[in-house]
Amino acid sequence: MGIGVWLMGARGSVAVTSVVGALAVRAGLAEPSGMVTESPPLRDAALPGLTDLVFGGHDITAVPVVKKAESLAAAGVLPAGLVASLGVDLGAVEREARALPVAATQRETAELIAADITGFRDRHGLDRVVVINVASTEAAASDHPAHADPAALEAALGSTEPVLPASALAAYAAFRAGCPFIDFTPSTGARLPALEQLAAERGLPYGGRDGKTGETLVKSVLAPMFMMRNLRVRSWSGTNLLGGGDGANLADPAANAAKAGSKQRVLKETLGYQPQGHSLIEYVDDIGDFKTAWDLITFTGFLGVGMRMEFSWHGCDSALAAPLVLDLARLVAAAHAAGRSGPLTELAFFFKDPLGDVPHGLADQWANLINFAHSLSDQGSPSALGALSDQGRPSALGALSDPGSPSAPEALSDPGSPNDPGGRAPGMPKEDDA
Amino acid sequence: MGIGVWLMGARGSVAVTSVVGALAVRAGLAEPSGMVTESPPLRDAALPGLTDLVFGGHDITAVPVVKKAESLAAAGVLPAGLVASLGVDLGAVEREARALPVAATQRETAELIAADITGFRDRHGLDRVVVINVASTEAAASDHPAHADPAALEAALGSTEPVLPASALAAYAAFRAGCPFIDFTPSTGARLPALEQLAAERGLPYGGRDGKTGETLVKSVLAPMFMMRNLRVRSWSGTNLLGGGDGANLADPAANAAKAGSKQRVLKETLGYQPQGHSLIEYVDDIGDFKTAWDLITFTGFLGVGMRMEFSWHGCDSALAAPLVLDLARLVAAAHAAGRSGPLTELAFFFKDPLGDVPHGLADQWANLINFAHSLSDQGSPSALGALSDQGRPSALGALSDPGSPSAPEALSDPGSPNDPGGRAPGMPKEDDA
Amino acid sequence: MGIGVWLMGARGSVAVTSVVGALAVRAGLAEPSGMVTESPPLRDAALPGLTDLVFGGHDITAVPVVKKAESLAAAGVLPAGLVASLGVDLGAVEREARALPVAATQRETAELIAADITGFRDRHGLDRVVVINVASTEAAASDHPAHADPAALEAALGSTEPVLPASALAAYAAFRAGCPFIDFTPSTGARLPALEQLAAERGLPYGGRDGKTGETLVKSVLAPMFMMRNLRVRSWSGTNLLGGGDGANLADPAANAAKAGSKQRVLKETLGYQPQGHSLIEYVDDIGDFKTAWDLITFTGFLGVGMRMEFSWHGCDSALAAPLVLDLARLVAAAHAAGRSGPLTELAFFFKDPLGDVPHGLADQWANLINFAHSLSDQGSPSALGALSDQGRPSALGALSDPGSPSAPEALSDPGSPNDPGGRAPGMPKEDDA
Amino acid sequence: MGIGVWLMGARGSVAVTSVVGALAVRAGLAEPSGMVTESPPLRDAALPGLTDLVFGGHDITAVPVVKKAESLAAAGVLPAGLVASLGVDLGAVEREARALPVAATQRETAELIAADITGFRDRHGLDRVVVINVASTEAAASDHPAHADPAALEAALGSTEPVLPASALAAYAAFRAGCPFIDFTPSTGARLPALEQLAAERGLPYGGRDGKTGETLVKSVLAPMFMMRNLRVRSWSGTNLLGGGDGANLADPAANAAKAGSKQRVLKETLGYQPQGHSLIEYVDDIGDFKTAWDLITFTGFLGVGMRMEFSWHGCDSALAAPLVLDLARLVAAAHAAGRSGPLTELAFFFKDPLGDVPHGLADQWANLINFAHSLSDQGSPSALGALSDQGRPSALGALSDPGSPSAPEALSDPGSPNDPGGRAPGMPKEDDA
Numbered sequence A, B, C, D: 001m002g003i004g005v006w007l008m009g010a011r012g013s014v015a016v017t018s019v020v021g022a023l024a025v026r027a028g029l030a031e032p033s034g035m036v037t038e039s040p041p042l043r044d045a046a047l048p049g050l051t052d053l054v055f056g057g058h059d060i061t062a063v064p065v066v067k068k069a070e071s072l073a074a075a076g077v078l079p080a081g082l083v084a085s086l087g088v089d090l091g092a093v094e095r096e097a098r099a100l101p102v103a104a105t106q107r108e109t110a111e112l113i114a115a116d117i118t119g120f121r122d123r124h125g126l127d128r129v130v131v132i133n134v135a136s137t138e139a140a141a142s143d144h145p146a147h148a149d150p151a152a153l154e155a156a157l158g159s160t161e162p163v164l165p166a167s168a169l170a171a172y173a174a175f176r177a178g179c180p181f182i183d184f185t186p187s188t189g190a191r192l193p194a195l196e197q198l199a200a201e202r203g204l205p206y207g208g209r210d211g212k213t214g215e216t217l218v219k220s221v222l223a224p225m226f227m228m229r230n231l232r233v234r235s236w237s238g239t240n241l242l243g244g245g246d247g248a249n250l251a252d253p254a255a256n257a258a259k260a261g262s263k264q265r266v267l268k269e270t271l272g273y274q275p276q277g278h279s280l281i282e283y284v285d286d287i288g289d290f291k292t293a294w295d296l297i298t299f300t301g302f303l304g305v306g307m308r309m310e311f312s313w314h315g316c317d318s319a320l321a322a323p324l325v326l327d328l329a330r331l332v333a334a335a336h337a338a339g340r341s342g343p344l345t346e347l348a349f350f351f352k353d354p355l356g357d358v359p360h361g362l363a364d365q366w367a368n369l370i371n372f373a374h375s376l377s378d379q380g381s382p383s384a385l386g387a388l389s390d391q392g393r394p395s396a397l398g399a400l401s402d403p404g405s406p407s408a409p410e411a412l413s414d415p416g417s418p419n420d421p422g423g424r425a426p427g428m429p430k431e432d433d434a
């Protein structure tokens, strides 16, 4: 009944805040505020419990999870004292944090990534592992012919020239390991025809992209307001001042452009036209994890009268993102258990740049999410969904300190036969195994 | 097929902006922006056309409608030049603007009010008249035993002591004249058991209360956002700086209190708890019609991290309110034609302090409104709803300059038999007459 | 060479932050940022050193200084860890914190207050003690004939009816004990003819009133900007949202009025006219010590074009006030040593509602302050001013743990002869003694 | 006694607003608000009167002054109706607006520019002409060896390759025509060693650069506030959203960079260090002439507590700039009359990027300005300064419609002898001629 959460970027702010938060909430040391799956309309849905979650992941930095947690506490993102109380549990997570493998070809790298994930799954006897990308935002990737279909991709991955950006390679490895994948970043992730097809073939669900935590969240309720009131938005300009690891990365103009683009999409989609103005991102080291966004909206009302609105949002990005990462892990695990595959468009609520042709207004997205979560509960059997999590095992930490016997990672050596009829497709839900 | 719009407070900012706007839009001189009934989802609903509307009303000031329109133009609320272009049509409205009657008893006053309304209906051969209160906000009214039921009220109205505040007397007179009533203000209006019962007996619909045009509108989308994301709002404090006629009136602490109360209700209703903080109103003459509201919201996210948001809203109140007054006139006329009676809870979208146990989030209110409008269209016959308004009569102004023969106002002298079986109940839809 | 700082309200936020800060800075645990006397233009003025300061005071609450310091640390006002490091030193201050005496007549109460102060002076062998009022803001005091001159006041103080508000009684006791007095609050303090005359007779300087730390500070630079640019300010409206002890106290409308008044004075004084608008104060418990002020300024430029500016100030009130309290202690001690008496109008830089007919623009006030501080240095002998503070005694804390032998408090029993020719007037500078 | 004001960019927003404003104020149709020389401290300085000013200038667009004025009125920058009332006078200015000459070499172009200016001077019998650059901001100019000294410059100007950017060529032509020059833009203007030397040789004063009208104005009072209070500014980030002609031009990244640079200089200069953050400029066409700037300032106070302030400025740029252009014309004419030459560092009050090693705090700049203006008055004879302007000639418009006989423009043909001992240097004050 355990659910693995494999974080690409496991030593980053969002990842570590998610881990600390999950441990703290299940230890009764903190409230689950900010977690949508713990709010009244979803509290009763049959989703995996927080105690069912086991964490691990890859990163390119060697700074230990605990050290990162301490610096987040010093910065005011995590409550002082909490990190110390969670020492043992954080150590267990640390033991499952791995250096991102590097090999001669991307195929070999992907095999190593997948092996780490399946090793983790076997070691902890997990029903399934959800892979979530919370690594640094990449520069927008350049096109490649091999992105078009799985066969071409398989062929190209054997070359010594990289064909996929890191986020897409992570998605590829996740799918090969039979795991659902979520892209919490604006990077490419699973958004390539070859990968979408691969997920479909393997019967795996995926979700994304770019967690919606601040300015865009506010836009997703204000833009519908203007639409509903038939007020014409003339311009909508935003400035985002942010420090921290993500901010430093976004100071790179290419990464910045990727992010800024996904931030304006909601306007076009909810208003039906694109107002003037841009969303700027500026890196200000000193601001740290507490980002400030300011938006100016000019609009015209009856008889053309000009009006305006401005807002400032002063939020702690990691504290806004982390509970959503936990929500997504629970929801996607449940979707996987329920046999859902392909793009999970019902998760648009969580993303700036959601998959599919979906509503962009938050209220509609929320209604869809509630329906989705309840439909999963109706479908899946409670035990598969971990609904028993509040009883049963004394603590999820037990799972961490008592890992199951490690088994050999599933080989990725047969790229030509993704639908291998002779065996279990890597992504098939465990309950179908029986 | 004509629809009368009788404005209590006909010479005020909201009223005159509504009138000028309706005339300008139907003359093709302005866009209907800000009118919800002209936005894509409602544009095709079978509602009365703008050309079907004929305006009149009561006020206590003698400043002519055209003069008020000119000063609104000078203040930038109305486009310069527009008022001059509409000269003749405004003159026609001016001829239907009456001094609020004053008599020895409130019963007599109500009869005179009703007589003015029915005279207007007959003179223009109108199918129905919607009475809309856009008069100055009153001080919160004191309780009176006669508010409890129609019979007690009828008895008390004969006394020389006033028993109803002006807004409630207007609602009473409207019902007696067989007219639907809308309270666009925070005043008492129809919100007394005696009046609610009277409306039910007469089969008349009514709506209210307090048009939602600025700070509260924004709250009605932001508060649900915090709720949907399970973010705990700690405090929500607002300051409203406004000038103009309404501002001057609200400088009176009693009126201010009435308004400030209805502004915080949305928080309790959408969040499920009442955060700390108040909504203050300050009169600043120099700010005129362009109100500024500023709100500070403090909230906690994951693991108790404190965050905050602030917004400033710089809107022209009358320009925000006027299109809603026109929307309400069209919708309530259609509801009346369709035989609806009692509180129109589906109009919550328009109001700060809506009737009934309804959702307070704007998106839900909007969905209800859209359903409501379309259900009315399905029910009512197109001709009754004025769907032919774009053809037929050359212009609504013809109606104004060629009124039908005035008929005697319906007597209000038989309070004991509101359900008079021998005649048409004053409020019954015309199509039921056939 | 020691300087006593006697705080009325010694257990409050401002007092405790001042004490902790002084101890931390002199122990090298913190930077003196926010202290004007440590900024480059004043760093070299011959003022008493921080190590010369010895703290004590009165309060009406019994919560110990250390407890208050801990709760300020929990609220983020003081850095976590600092309070623990200063344990011993804070204990020494705690031993000098006294319950505010209460007696049958205000004369007796004043005698007890003065006795506590002189006892403190003697015990520590201090050159002088500066009394600073940082107690809760009082309601505006009512007039009394005995406020007019010292003789009348002396007579009235013997009655069992209180004649002075607490802040004025503190000023009276300070003067009787020969101490300069500073009112950091908007309360009455020394601002009564009887007390001003008393200070003059005793040769004692005093200063006030109401520390300028947030919104008014910003006003004192923005208002001159509009004046210098000949831009007409039409309205200036402010909202102050604050929690904490001071906030709770100001929720009392009377205290609120006192404070709100002193906040608008700067406008009239720097602009030459009073724009429309008010400064509101609202208590929001959850906001705690981090106050938010928001101001909207509307103004007209060339050819009457309307423009506007708004600002939000999010400051920690106690952290803004505390360094000014230390600045004032040093400056007023130096002024006393230099023989200055009467109102210290050169301290206007520090106050919302400064004494005398002084400039209200911050830049002019600053220039005056710089001149003042340097003129004091020129006048006074370095040793008297504590310029040797960086050498000499190993630490001010030694002084605290090795108090001089306590001597009997000076009697206040001779109200009729304030200019007692036979003895040292209690307030005369020590250097005049030689 | 007439003073010419020759505007480079005469058909632009700032130029036309200046002209309309000067005409309106002297016709008694508007108040001089925003003009510093009309505020109490300068009102009595002996400066040229507004009625002494005669306007002309160059531009590259052919849109007539009146047309531009009409579009400024439509945009709300100029009061509706005013333009019509000033019809005749604007026509007179229109007759003195010339197309910017273009010739084979920059020397020839400069001669044509100078000829237009001296023709204007002669035609109107003007005592002097002040040349003011209010043309579009240029891209930052590239270095050229000929910028180093006048002789090298003269030689290079004869080439067919341009050696000076347009603003510097304008300054050169102004100096050759004996006129003081002011750069109200961030362009190069007179800021080249060759031009500075030329001005010195000709005894001509000059001033600049980049009018300080919005965000930087506010910075110039807020940054000193933080300095005076010894509060450490950590970051200061600004966003400027602007439309209009200037905005469109600044959308060009090169021009944007020039402007953004001069906007942060005040921080370094007043604080003594450069905080983090940048000042961004974004072009939003729809915002038009009413620019919005938003700044976030983070700072630390006592014991390192983090605090922040934000402000929004919503100003009409042309209406803020125009009165300063008139102030500068009057002040520089007076300085010229008083025999001042070289950089007018006392005008720092007006500029974002002032000349010389001057204070950057507004209050100090203002004190310097007041002294400067009064010292000029003391030096110059009242009649030369136009102090009689309120009497004397019935109207400046008479001057416009009755120009003096045009005289031949002074030749620029002798570049080798700028110090021509045999004649009046073109820039010598007229009163020295007598």
Ligand SMILES: NC(=O)c1ccc[n+]([C@@H]2O[C@H](COP(=O)([O-])OP(=O)(O)OC[C@H]3O[C@@H](n4cnc5c(N)ncnc54)[C@H](O)[C@@H]3O)[C@@H](O)[C@H]2O)c1
Pocket: A008, A009, A010, A011, A012, A013, A014, A015, A058, A059, A060, A061, A100, A133, A134, A135, A136, A137, A138, A166, A167, A184, A185, A186, A210, A211, A212, A213, A244, A245, A246, A249, A317, A318, A320, A321
């Ligand atoms: N915090 C939010 O509110 C929010 C919202 C939406 C999206 N995001 C996205 O989440 C991501 C993480 O944000 P953060 O604030 O935690 O950033 P961070 O810089 O603190 O953490 C990113 C981590 O990813 C690691 N990393 C980089 N490349 C990697 C790779 N190829 N494989 C594995 N690990 C890699 C880094 O070493 C680092 O530890 C960013 O892409 C950000 O844009 C965050």
Ligand SMILES: NC(=O)c1ccc[n+]([C@@H]2O[C@H](COP(=O)([O-])OP(=O)(O)OC[C@H]3O[C@@H](n4cnc5c(N)ncnc54)[C@H](O)[C@@H]3O)[C@@H](O)[C@H]2O)c1
Pocket: B008, B009, B010, B011, B012, B013, B014, B015, B058, B059, B060, B061, B100, B133, B134, B135, B136, B137, B138, B166, B167, B184, B185, B186, B210, B211, B212, B213, B214, B244, B245, B246, B249, B317, B318, B320, B321
């Ligand atoms: N403008 C908005 O955005 C908005 C939003 C919600 C509610 N409202 C409400 O609408 C009402 C009108 O606002 P406004 O800005 O037009 O105010 P206004 O002062 O311009 O107009 C009110 C008019 O009502 C008249 N009046 C006063 N008492 C009357 C009475 N007993 N009978 C008839 N007329 C009477 C006044 O003479 C005046 O002409 C106010 O109650 C206001 O609170 C306005």
Ligand SMILES: NC(=O)c1ccc[n+]([C@@H]2O[C@H](COP(=O)([O-])OP(=O)(O)OC[C@H]3O[C@@H](n4cnc5c(N)ncnc54)[C@H](O)[C@@H]3O)[C@@H](O)[C@H]2O)c1
Pocket: C008, C009, C010, C011, C012, C013, C014, C015, C058, C059, C060, C061, C100, C133, C134, C135, C136, C137, C138, C166, C167, C184, C185, C186, C210, C211, C212, C213, C244, C245, C246, C249, C317, C318, C320, C321
């Ligand atoms: N913090 C600022 O920025 C600032 C600025 C200007 C003025 N002030 C003024 O400083 C004062 C203190 O503010 P605070 O935030 O420390 O408030 P606080 O409530 O934390 O502290 C006030 C203290 O005064 C004590 N007290 C009350 N009455 C007393 C009396 N008669 N004698 C002695 N002690 C008494 C209280 O018990 C309390 O401990 C207030 O008057 C406030 O208005 C503060």
Ligand SMILES: NC(=O)c1ccc[n+]([C@@H]2O[C@H](COP(=O)([O-])OP(=O)(O)OC[C@H]3O[C@@H](n4cnc5c(N)ncnc54)[C@H](O)[C@@H]3O)[C@@H](O)[C@H]2O)c1
Pocket: D008, D009, D010, D011, D012, D013, D014, D015, D058, D059, D060, D061, D100, D133, D134, D135, D136, D137, D138, D166, D167, D184, D185, D186, D210, D211, D212, D213, D244, D245, D246, D249, D317, D318, D320, D321
């Ligand atoms: N408005 C302000 O508050 C403000 C403040 C500081 C500086 N400035 C500067 O003032 C200048 C004018 O601003 P604006 O808003 O009037 O812009 P604008 O675009 O309205 O006017 C500029 C005018 O200059 C003309 N022009 C362009 N190149 C020229 C050249 N080489 N010679 C002569 N004319 C030329 C253009 O045709 C145009 O008519 C800009 O450089 C701007 O940066 C303005």
Ligand code: NA
Pocket: A311, A312, B310, B311, B312, C312, D310, D312
């Ligand atoms: Na703001």
Ligand code: NA
Pocket: A310, B311, B312, C310, C311, C312, D311, D312
């Ligand atoms: Na703001």
